[in-house]
Amino acid sequence: MDFLSHLNMAFGIFLEPSNLLVCFLGVLFGTLVGVLPGLGPTAAISLLLPITFTLTPVQSIIMLAGIYYGAQYGGSTTSILVNIPGEASSVVTCLDGYQMARKGRAGPALGISAFGSFIGGTFTVIMLMLLAPPLAGIALKFGPPESTSIMFFGLTMVTYLSSGSMIKALMMAAFGLLLGCVGTDLIIGVQRYTLGAIALEDGVGLVPVVMGLFGISEVLFNIEESFQKKDIFKTKIKGLLPTKQDWQDSAGPIARGSVVGFFLGLLPGGGALIASLISYAMEKKVSKHPEKFGTGDIRGVAGPETANNAGAGGAFIPLLSLGIPCNVVMAILMGAFMIHRITPGPLLMKEHPDLFWGIVGSMYIGNIMLLVLNLPLIGIWVKILKIPYAILFPLIFLFCLIGSYSLNNSLFDVLIMICFGILGYLMRKFHYEAAPLVMAFVLGPMLEENFRQSLLISKGSLMIFFLRPISAAFITVSLCLLVSPLILKLFRKQRPGLLIAGKDDL
């Protein structure tokens, strides 16, 4: 099939009213959580996972994807109007976005970030359509050793790019792998670490784990301190459409943001946050007047806001074509696929073409829906911003409690969720990151299966990973990444605890 017939198929599936509805609900909810500070896309997807289980696989994935890219849109609103990032990937938008709002240009700032997001989002959907099928074709030829080394590479990248200490990130990845071992062994069928509990025979559930780690722990962290009144910018937002001059200034940043964001989204461990940071740094470098950045320059809004949406879209490619999630949200989406007994990866397009093209179609329309939701309806989002956290946080708790209960109608899952909530809270206090844990937890069972199958093929020799070219390349790069901090340490006199303390903390 060629490009156009694919496109035709995508829209055919997507234009069914029920699919349109779930996509709308997805982007609506995504914008909502994007707008609300203290509730990121990861937490939002975790919260909504149980609800999507009642939908068909296509609908559930469309909805979850909508939440993810919708949150990228919504995040900018909070950054611009309140100077608090609605979610992490909008951090840099605060720098110039809020300054623009203070100068009375909140409208164009919101406008350009919505248009930029739209362009970046649409660009990546087109790239997704063009790139995913051939990539999946290559991936079909992969055997267990290749899959093992690619997953290993993915995990390495996530720990390497983690914002905190790499050693601690690796520890969390190791713990995630161990957690993934709980339950019935896939190859021989032995029960492992179930402590005799029937509820654990299928393993620890992904949903209670992520709800705890991202939902409950986030709230616990936020309620430590008394809530301050949010200082919402009190001017009428007028003139959402950027002027001709704005467009001229923003064209370059939007174009560059789309490309950079897309490629960073592809990278394991990358995604929306890094895309927006790099885009901002790049625009500042390229600009003839870098001193204007931070004072309300529209380019500092257009670039990063485009890049974070492009990054969010780009992240779908490795998941849908190779079956490798490259960030934690994709890992959760992958878990959602598997709960519907669908394995994302090279076979997805062959076995479930409706699913793949349904997602692609939904991303086209979803981006248009978001443009409509975010521009004319901006007033509603500003009102929602005013809901105090004191009222919001019990709601998030309640949603987590009922959501985890509803999975199997069991209180056991609720207990698991509360425990992981406490663990996640303590992990934050002790400077351990949750993302590598969840990534490894999702990838663990597959990694183990492929690892053991490889060793079965090679009769126990680890050399199999180095003798096949693709596998050798990925393993070598991963090992280099893992060793590089140690080598750097030998050459450089280090401040105490650098390896342990996060880069952020220094």
Add this chain to the structure above:
Amino acid sequence: MKNRELIGSLFWIGVGVIFCTGALKYRLFKSGVPGAGLFPFIGGIILITLSFVVLISSLKTKEEDWRKIFKEKFFPQENSWKRILFALLALFAYWIALEYLGFLLTTFLFMTFLLRFIEPQSWITNFTTTILTTTASYLLFKIGLKVPLPKGILGMWIGG
């Protein structure tokens, strides 16, 4: 902060040891090919080794140096521990009470408690929010998504 690093690394060493001893039971190799225990054993060894690195470097680093790296205290505010404790109590109480008191009553009490004791709201706000959320969540989960939420004693009185 030094203590936090120590406690953290010791905790993860413990976790690693538990998983490793389990793995030995599930056999690392079975007639020459990897058994069910090999993968968790490797994972456990990695976790233990890295935890030791954290442990040793935290012992070597002086407390003053840690203060330079980690500026924050464990709790940012004097009554933080109370707020966290109340929240955890509410969560566990919900978990225990759900089957006995039923969804409606438990949720009502849960919301009232949280809105009262963590960041006190006026009773009017408290009850409006509580009643609205209890009803809305009941409609969404019980009626909309058909989750069989526990009825508890309240349900028995009504006879539902």
